[in-house]
Amino acid sequence: MIETINIHKTFGENKVLQGINAQLKPGMNNLIIGGSGSGKTTLLKCIVGLHEPTEGEVLYDGQNFTNMDFVERVPIRKQIGMLFQSSALFDSMTVEDNIIFPLNLFTKMPRSEKIDRANFCLERVNLAGKNKLYPSELSGGMKKRVGIARAISMQPKYLFVDEPNSGLDPKTSILIDELIAEITQEYQTTTVVVTHDMNSVMGIGDHIIFLNEGKKWWEGSNKEIAHTDNPELNSFVFASKFMQAAREKL
Incomplete structure (x- = not known):
């Protein structure tokens, strides 16, 4: 609480x-x-x-x-997980790299585990397989869902x-x-x-x-x-x- x-x-x-x-x-x-x-x-x-x-x-x-x-x-x-109003995705990063960004900051998890976690989060927000897209290739709703996936990546x-x-x-x-x-x-x-x-x-x-x-x-x-x-x-x-x-x- x-x-x-x-x-x-x-x-x-x-x-x-x-x-x-x-x-x-x-x-x-x-x-x-x-x-x-x-x-x-x-x-x-x-x-x-x-x-x-x-x-x-x-x-x-x-x-x-x-x-x-x-x-x-x-x-x-x-x-703490956060979803900002603008989604705040990094334009130069793929969807996958955006999602694992908090994992890079706060964990020593091997990259293979980070990718597994990204895949799980993408499946959870119904965006499985969108790993290699860039934010410019996403609709507004998809950007929000990627933002949610990143927000929950640290559980x-x-x-x-x-x-x-x-x-x-x-x-x-x-x-x-x-x-x-x-x-x-x-x-x-x-x-x-x-x-x-x-x-x-x-x-x-x-x-x-x-x-x-x-x-x-x-x-x-x-x-x-x-x-x-x-x-x-x-x-x-x-x-x-x-x-x-x-x-x-x-």
Whole structure:
């Protein structure tokens, strides 16, 4: 389990996060949602250590990640898989080499075992045999799936996903959501997804945290979100559904 305790983050005079307390549980799709500027990506970056909180603590299974130095954080970072919004694949590397990149960084595994692991991960995301392709030869959905394959190459205990459906058509978005949910359940990862996609919220939102103006405004499941009387959340949900429907008609 990952726990955030009273997380604050400021940039100059800008208070982006104000006292976020949350528990992100294993075997669940923990979704962080909110409008632009609500602080959801900043919270994700504070949790993984890309930003240092101005105040507060992040705990990984009771270990105080915030108070650790770079070397002390390495064992936890080895257990983290990340899928970035842009997929962040290396254009000069093949699909196979992109997937084994974390294995090169963090393990002394022989190359033959790394390739076996890459093959397993590609099969898991339904891209078997695509090892020697380059990112420029892949569709947007395929790039996301390669990103997921790389994220799970280290068999992570914690999986972080930033806007996985950005730039994807609705059908491909559903496939990516289903893949994330399957991996979460199969490996019992603590999965944290930052998204504004209401299809993702309603489809895989086991545990949802809604941020508004840098504060935790609401918390619950996708079954509860439809019955909330929280006006800010209702406004976000309605606006998101309206804009999504409008885009699909274009």
